[in-house]
Amino acid sequence: MSFIEIDNLTVTFRAQGREVRAVEGVSLSVDERESYGLVGESGSGKSTILRAICGMAPVSGGSIRIAGKVLPAQRGRAFSADVQMVFQDPYASLHPRHTIDRTLSEPLAIHGMPDRDARVVQALVDVGLPPAFRFRYPHQLSGGQRQRVAIARALMLKPRILLLDEPTSALDASVQAEVLNLLSRLREEQGLTFLMVSHDLAVIDHMCDRIMVLQHGRTVEEISRDDLAKANMNTPYARSLFEASADRMLGSTTEPAR
Amino acid sequence: MSLLEVRNLRVTFDTETGPVQAVRGVSFSLGRERLGIVGESGSGKTMTGRAVLRLIRPPGRIEAEAMTFDGQDILNMPEREMRALRGKRIGMVMQDPKYSLNPVMTVGRQLTEGLRLRDRLGRADAVAKAIAALEAVQIRDPHRVMDAYPHELSGGMGQRVMIAMMLIPEPDLLIADEPTSALDVTVQAEVLSILDGLVRDRGMGLIFISHDLRLVARFCDRVLVMHKGLVVEEIAAANLLAAKHPYTQGLLNCLPRIGGPRGPLPVLDRTGV
Ligand SMILES: Nc1ncnc2c1ncn2[C@@H]1O[C@H](COP(=O)(O)OP(=O)(O)OP(=O)(O)O)[C@@H](O)[C@H]1O
Ligand SMILES: Nc1ncnc2c1ncn2[C@@H]1O[C@H](COP(=O)(O)OP(=O)(O)OP(=O)(O)O)[C@@H](O)[C@H]1O
Ligand SMILES: [Mg+2]
Ligand SMILES: [Mg+2]
Numbered sequence: 001m002s003f004i005e006i007d008n009l010t011v012t013f014r015a016q017g018r019e020v021r022a023v024e025g026v027s028l029s030v031d032e033r034e035s036y037g038l039v040g041e042s043g044s045g046k047s048t049i050l051r052a053i054c055g056m057a058p059v060s061g062g063s064i065r066i067a068g069k070v071l072p073a074q075r076g077r078a079f080s081a082d083v084q085m086v087f088q089d090p091y092a093s094l095h096p097r098h099t100i101d102r103t104l105s106e107p108l109a110i111h112g113m114p115d116r117d118a119r120v121v122q123a124l125v126d127v128g129l130p131p132a133f134r135f136r137y138p139h140q141l142s143g144g145q146r147q148r149v150a151i152a153r154a155l156m157l158k159p160r161i162l163l164l165d166e167p168t169s170a171l172d173a174s175v176q177a178e179v180l181n182l183l184s185r186l187r188e189e190q191g192l193t194f195l196m197v198s199h200d201l202a203v204i205d206h207m208c209d210r211i212m213v214l215q216h217g218r219t220v221e222e223i224s225r226d227d228l229a230k231a232n233m234n235t236p237y238a239r240s241l242f243e244a245s246a247d248r249m250l251g252s253t254t255e256p257a258r
Numbered sequence: 259m260s261l262l263e264v265r266n267l268r269v270t271f272d273t274e275t276g277p278v279q280a281v282r283g284v285s286f287s288l289g290r291e292r293l294g295i296v297g298e299s300g301s302g303k304t305m306t307g308r309a310v311l312r313l314i315r316p317p318g319r320i321e322a323e324a325m326t327f328d329g330q331d332i333l334n335m336p337e338r339e340m341r342a343l344r345g346k347r348i349g350m351v352m353q354d355p356k357y358s359l360n361p362v363m364t365v366g367r368q369l370t371e372g373l374r375l376r377d378r379l380g381r382a383d384a385v386a387k388a389i390a391a392l393e394a395v396q397i398r399d400p401h402r403v404m405d406a407y408p409h410e411l412s413g414g415m416g417q418r419v420m421i422a423m424m425l426i427p428e429p430d431l432l433i434a435d436e437p438t439s440a441l442d443v444t445v446q447a448e449v450l451s452i453l454d455g456l457v458r459d460r461g462m463g464l465i466f467i468s469h470d471l472r473l474v475a476r477f478c479d480r481v482l483v484m485h486k487g488l489v490v491e492e493i494a495a496a497n498l499l500a501a502k503h504p505y506t507q508g509l510l511n512c513l514p515r516i517g518g519p520r521g522p523l524p525v526l527d528r529t530g531v
Contacts, residue, residue: 016405042414042445043398088413088440091354132275140273143353143436144299144469166413169439170353172469174526175299177512181522199414199442206514206523216398229517244443245516 001068002029003193004036004053004161010061011048011217022048024217025062035187035194037204039241040214046197047088048217050163053195054085066161081111084154085163088197090146090170094138100124100149101134107156123152128178143170151179155186164196168203180207201245205229213238261431261463262288262310265323269305269487272317280305280318282487288431290461292454294474294495297484298509298526303467304353306484307433310465311350312340328430345372349424353435353467356416359408365419366404372427391422396448413440421449425456432456433465438473450477471509475499 011023023045030036038046051057053064055075064071071079087093094103104120113119121131127148138146147170154162167183168176180203186192198204204211205228213220213235221235233239269281281302286293295303309320312332325333327348332340344350352358360368369388373379379387385404392400395418408416417440424432434453438446454477456462468474474481475498483491483506491503501507508526 013410015407015410016402018402018405020402020410040442042396042418042441043412047412089354089356091357135275136273140271142300142304148299166440170299170436170469172296172298173471173509173512177514177523177525180514181525184522199440199446201443202514202516202518205516206518206520240444241442242516244447 003032003034003067004028004030004195005065005068006049006053006062007065008062009049009052009059009064011045011052011057012060013058022057022217023052026212026214026217026219027062028212028219028222030193030195032193033187033191034210035196035208037208037211038195038197038214039199039201039204039211040220041216042199044214045217046214047165050085050165050195050197053083053163055079077111080107080159081157082159083161083163084157084159086147086150086154086165086167088165088169090143090150091138093150094146094153096138098137099134100136100138100141103138103149104134104153104156107153111157113157119156123156126155126182127152128175144172144175147171148175148179158190159192160190161193161195164194166197166199169198169200176203183207201228201242213241260287260289261328262465263324263326264310265325267306267309267320267322267325269302269309269314270319270321272319279487281309284482284484284487284489286482286489286492288463288465290457290463291480292457292464292466292478292495294478294481294498295465295467295484296469296471296474296481296498296509298486298505299469301484302487303469303484304435307350307435307465307467310433311344311348312337313344313350345424345429346376346427347429348431348433349427349429351417351420351424351432351434351437353439355420356408356411356413358420359416359423361408363407364404365406365408365411369404369419369423369426376427387426388422391426392419394425394452395419395422396445397422414442414445417441418445418449421452425452428460429462431463431465433467435467436469437466439468439470446473471498471506472513 006028009023009026013020048057052059105116108116124131129148168179209225211223215237220237265285267284271278297303308314314320322333370384373384389400397403438449457464466478475495478495481493481495481498482489485505511524
């Protein structure tokens with residue numbers, strides 16, 4: 001039995017008289033302490049899979065189990081102590097009129113955790129932000145600074161599972177490296193399990209043991225990290241993602257830029 | 259004559275804890291070319307782009323020796339004239355597209371509004387043009403997306419809708435702030451080739467803000483490297499990967515690679531720079 005088991009998941013949105021099958025029959029399982037990556041075309045349903053786990057998407061078929069248990073319809077407090085998500089869109093997920101301090105300390109207050117002050121400061125330092133930033137509002141931060149606040153917030157409750165939706169896509173190389181190192185270290189120290197979306201195959205390769213490639217809401221193929229590195233993929237779509245990867249384009253084995 | 263001329267631009271925010279200098283004296287000129295701006299998170303890239311459009315909200319303020327667009331003084335131009343330039347002759351793709359789109363208006367209305375009011379197109383023509391723009395940015399089901407609200411789009415779809423909206427008026431200058439950061443590589447390549455075509459065929463000027471050095475090295479002509487509100491290096495894009503500035507060099511070393519080692523990635527030593 002795996003830690004996260006998604007079986008034949010289908011998500012159907014209904015809007016303006018139309019049906020959108022955002023996810024169709026996707027199955028995947030992630031072991032405890034494993035790190036699993038989702039890649040694929042823009043609009044292929046990656047974020048929707050993560051949102052479905054959090055109870056934030058209209059699931060129309062299939063099941064999601066964590067540690068063998070089917071999730072309750074209302075995810076509730078116990079769920080958020082165990083599972084935290086970093087949203088793709090940090091602006092939308094941070095409350096515009098709450099200071100960073102409030103955003104980071106509120107989960108601690110709700111769950112009755114001690115040492116709030118020290119933890120907030122430590123969380124900011126961990127993601128490379130000066131502690132003085134706790135007095136700012138989201139609009140007073142740059143895009144990458146906001147994304148780091150969103151990551152810090154997800155870590156506040158020391159969850160066992162982190163759902164990471166493009167966690168470093170707004171970050172420059174140095175901050176990305178710091179955040180990825182932090183995530184890897186926490187996974188090691190606290191035995192975290194990751195389900196992570198990124199369009200950057202090099203990031204996915206660095207962080208994940210197994211990878212699922214998606215297109216139009218369906219699974220294209222699942223690849224191990226070794227097979228990715230060896231370019232051992234079975235489908236033309238997965239291969240095209242690999243071949244167009246920026247990482248390869250400037251690699252020593254290929255031609256230099258232009 | 260260059261399309262855009264910026265001399266000694268400063269952007270300062272007065273906060274409760276004192277002034278924050280987001281941009282501290284940036285100068286550059288732009289022709290009908292692709293100019294990249296790269297740099298660390300918080301280095302002032304977005305504020306530089308927004309300042310050109312005078313989109314800095316109080317308590318932020320803009321100071322500069324000069325800011326001219328196509329021979330016009332955009333530093334001192336009345337707000338009314340500035341508004342006429344925005345969107346029409348100078349477009350900006352915002353870093354948070356879903357936040358910048360109107361949340362209570364369908365994508366279709368947002369795309370066609372300008373065409374109908376400004377260009378006086380009929381409804382059917384405006385819709386046809388909007389759908390063509392969505393198809394160009396690789397939106398698979400443009401009819402559905404026309405009827406959708408921004409929250410019903412994926413991250414990368416929101417980004418592409420924003421790009422389509424900025425390209426419809428055929429601006430002379432486009433400031434694109436991380437325009438492809440949420441796109442997979444194949445869709446990204448399509449979007450870049452549209453931008454490339456506009457620069458080459460129509461002579462549009464493009465400011466391409468990105469933290470992705472490899473992308474910028476491949477796509478742009480010239481690159482400004484920003485650090486703490488200053489331009490620390492200006493370099494031909496083709497030479498970016500051989501950049502001299504220790505900061506630029508350091509950034510390149512931090513990138514993971516497919517098949518690379520799994521240990522901690524090198525990080526920038528911030529004490530030195
Ligand atoms: N609330 C909603 N109502 C209607 N359709 C939606 C809604 N949310 C998402 N969708 C649709 O579901 C599909 C999948 O979206 P999703 O956000 O999961 O894609 P994604 O793989 O994360 O893409 P990206 O890489 O661009 O972020 C898209 O076609 C999108 O328009
Ligand atoms: N309203 C504000 N008040 C105070 N400081 C601000 C405000 N808005 C932005 N800043 C600061 O200005 C600096 C430059 O911000 P800017 O958004 O230009 O960064 P950026 O280079 O675009 O970074 P990123 O790559 O993370 O988007 C940041 O350090 C940010 O915290
Ligand atoms: Mg997404
Ligand atoms: Mg920015």
